[in-house]
Amino acid sequence: MRKRALEEAERWMLERIGQGSDGLAAVYPAMLNCLIALRVLGYSKDHPAYKKAAQDFAGLFVEDPEDFRIQPCMSPIWDTAINLIALAESGLPADDPALRRAAKWLLDKEVRIRGDWALNNSHPEASGWAFEYNNVYYPDVDDTAMVLMALRLVRPEENWGLEGAFRRALDWELSFQCRDGGWAAFDKNVTTPWLEDMPFADHNAILDPTCSDLTARTLELLGYIAFNPKTRCVRDAIHYLIETQEADGSWYGRWGVNYIYGTWQVLRGLRAIGYDMTQDWILRGRDWLESCQNDDGGWGETCATYENPATKGIGRSTPSQTAWAIMGICACGDVDRPSIQRGLRFLLSSQRPDGSWEEPEITGTGFPGVFYLKYDMYRQNFPLLALATYVNYRNGFITRPGFYQA
Numbered sequence: 048m049r050k051r052a053l054e055e056a057e058r059w060m061l062e063r064i065g066q067g068s069d070g071l072a073a074v075y076p077a078m079l080n081c082l083i084a085l086r087v088l089g090y091s092k093d094h095p096a097y098k099k100a101a102q103d104f105a106g107l108f109v110e111d112p113e114d115f116r117i118q119p120c121m122s123p124i125w126d127t128a129i130n131l132i133a134l135a136e137s138g139l140p141a142d143d144p145a146l147r148r149a150a151k152w153l154l155d156k157e158v159r160i161r162g163d164w165a166l167n168n169s170h171p172e173a174s175g176w177a178f179e180y181n182n183v184y185y186p187d188v189d190d191t192a193m194v195l196m197a198l199r200l201v202r203p204e205e206n207w208g209l210e211g212a213f214r215r216a217l218d219w220e221l222s223f224q225c226r227d228g229g230w231a232a233f234d235k236n237v238t239t240p241w242l243e244d245m246p247f248a249d250h251n252a253i254l255d256p257t258c259s260d261l262t263a264r265t266l267e268l269l270g271y272i273a274f275n276p277k278t279r280c281v282r283d284a285i286h287y288l289i290e291t292q293e294a295d296g297s298w299y300g301r302w303g304v305n306y307i308y309g310t311w312q313v314l315r316g317l318r319a320i321g322y323d324m325t326q327d328w329i330l331r332g333r334d335w336l337e338s339c340q341n342d343d344g345g346w347g348e349t350c351a352t353y354e355n356p357a358t359k360g361i362g363r364s365t366p367s368q369t370a371w372a373i374m375g376i377c378a379c380g381d382v383d384r385p386s387i388q389r390g391l392r393f394l395l396s397s398q399r400p401d402g403s404w405e406e407p408e409i410t411g412t413g414f415p416g417v418f419y420l421k422y423d424m425y426r427q428n429f430p431l432l433a434l435a436t437y438v439n440y441r442n443g444f445i446t447r448p449g450f451y452q453a
Contacts (some may be wrong), residue, residue: 229257263316296331
């Protein structure tokens with residue numbers, strides 16, 4: 048039994064470090080453990096499998112005159128999609144060459160392999176996008192939603208096959224809705240709590256629970272392509288968001304720091320889907336955001352909130368978190384609210400002469416309480432998107448016209 052189990056684990060690992068993947072899951076912990084496992088299994092450093100795994104791992108290294116760092120992973124799909132959205136919403140024409148180049152690059156990165164997600168999801172056709180350059184076994188719901196929101200804003204060339212790819216990926220995304228009405232990142236209904244009681248439960252990150260931010264982002268996508276609150280999947284998702292709201296009106300942010308991130312995305316998603324934003328439970332989310340605005344007009348929150356929720360909404364103002372809060376409050380209507388105006392002044396006054404913002408703080412989440420992610424583009428693309436969102440709302444629309452409707 049042990050011999051057979053080791054052989055199967057070895058086969059599985061070799062398959063996932065082969066062609067189409069930049070290392071096992073294309074993320075630091077799995078890639079490092081893969082190198083250790085290969086050596087334990089007797090692979091020499093000259094073996095092609097080990098050499099590829101080592102080369103992929105070295106691709107995470109960052110060397111400069113000051114220091115040496117190892118990135119946890121790459122984020123090109125995610126960064127490109129957000130940047131495309133920010134530029135398009137800011138008024139760059141839908142047929143702008145830069146937008147078209149980015150959109151075509153994203154289209155070419157669509158995953159067409161049935162990865163490990165297929166064990167719990169019988170959806171017949173593979174699609175979706177991963178986070179990294181090449182990670183074909185692990186596309187995820189969040190990147191797929193963000194990419195689809197980006198692609199809809201670009202006027203495609205006739206030979207791109209955008210409509211087919213969009214429909215395929217949308218069906219794939221919808222197939223991941225879980226029993227509770229929410230969406231998780233990589234899997235469907237992988238929430239069995241006893242698995243976290245095992246000694247190798249990987250910092251209690253062995254499960255893939257549904258979360259409010261991913262669920263709301265999916266609602267945002269669906270709203271932009273003509274879904275409405277009466278659709279069954281949308282009704283279930285809204286019920287999930289009602290059930291997961293915190294007592295103070297905020298929402299937990301699984302993939303961004305933290306309650307500011309979760310609350311912004313829920314409010315934005317509900318506005319996009321056409322929900323009545325005057326409902327008391329929704330306005331409690333807006334009020335919570337306003338309650339934690341800093342004296343300088345910005346918003347900030349630290350990674351410590353994952354260990355101590357009592358510190359939620361407290362932190363030095365950052366451009367990205369200020370942008371999230373502004374967009375969340377804008378989603379509730381009344382863009383003349385003093386909190387929005389103060390937040391905009393913070394962004395404008397902290398912008399540097401070259402148009403950029405400075406943000407040394409970490410506002411991205413990998414695994415709460417374990418490791419966090421510093422997305423260097425967040426300090427640029429989200430402030431730009433917040434400014435564009437404000438202008439668009441003032442002009443009477445919540446998003447630029449798209450080129451795809453469900």
